Amino acid sequence: KSVKNDLRRRLKVKDSMIQVIPNIVDANEIRQKAGEQLLPAALGLEPNNYLVAVGRLDKQKRFDRLLRAYAAAKVEQKLVIAGEGKLKGYLERVAINNHIQHKVMFVGHIDNPYPLIQQAKALVLTSDYEGLPTVLIEALLLNTAVLATACSGVREAVAGAKGAFIVPIRDEQRLAKGIQYICNMPKLAINA
Numbered sequence: 001k002s003v004k005n006d007l008r009r010r011l012k013v014k015d016s017m018i019q020v021i022p023n024i025v026d027a028n029e030i031r032q033k034a035g036e037q038l039l040p041a042a043l044g045l046e047p048n049n050y051l052v053a054v055g056r057l058d059k060q061k062r063f064d065r066l067l068r069a070y071a072a073a074k075v076e077q078k079l080v081i082a083g084e085g086k087l088k089g090y091l092e093r094v095a096i097n098n099h100i101q102h103k104v105m106f107v108g109h110i111d112n113p114y115p116l117i118q119q120a121k122a123l124v125l126t127s128d129y130e131g132l133p134t135v136l137i138e139a140l141l142l143n144t145a146v147l148a149t150a151c152s153g154v155r156e157a158v159a160g161a162k163g164a165f166i167v168p169i170r171d172e173q174r175l176a177k178g179i180q181y182i183c184n185m186p187k188l189a190i191n192a
Helices: 002-011 027-034 063-073 088-097 114-118 134-141 154-158 172-183
Strands: 050-054 078-082 104-108 122-125 145-149 164-167
Touching: 027 114, 027 134, 050 063, 050 114, 050 172, 063 078, 063 088, 063 172, 088 104, 114 134, 122 134, 122 172, 134 145, 134 154, 145 154, 145 172, 154 164, 164 172
Parallel strands: 050 078, 050 122, 078 104, 122 145, 145 164
Antiparallel strands: none
């Protein structure tokens, strides 16, 4: 719906000319793939004791914001970032400059990230903008809490879900407090 609203506003397209077709999410397939491999264990990760972020390493996703907020949160849980992109070197420097390089894992692109998502304490999305952030829906289907910035599409993706926390887009302090809150609570019972 947020993409529809953007089209309407920016291109002056009438409502009657736009039909919203949501992304298809195959819950059974996602759950099946989540059990296919032992990726977290292979990476030395303890279940329910790390945060995960998944996406292209580009400006829109704002992993730099995530790294700074994670550093400010001063939590024990590791942060795993799954994705490839042109900003990888820059993001590694952000981690070093914030003295968290020993707690951050850049694992690259993963064909099946579902085991990593399913066993995480929470999935974190810090984008400036999205269409419909399907990864949030997938995480909730896997009973993993989500912490996301209030960019377009987020409220629609997590509407009514227990275990979904939304913070203002450019507020790194609130993001850091959200990270602390999630890391200090027991595993949530998600109601997606």
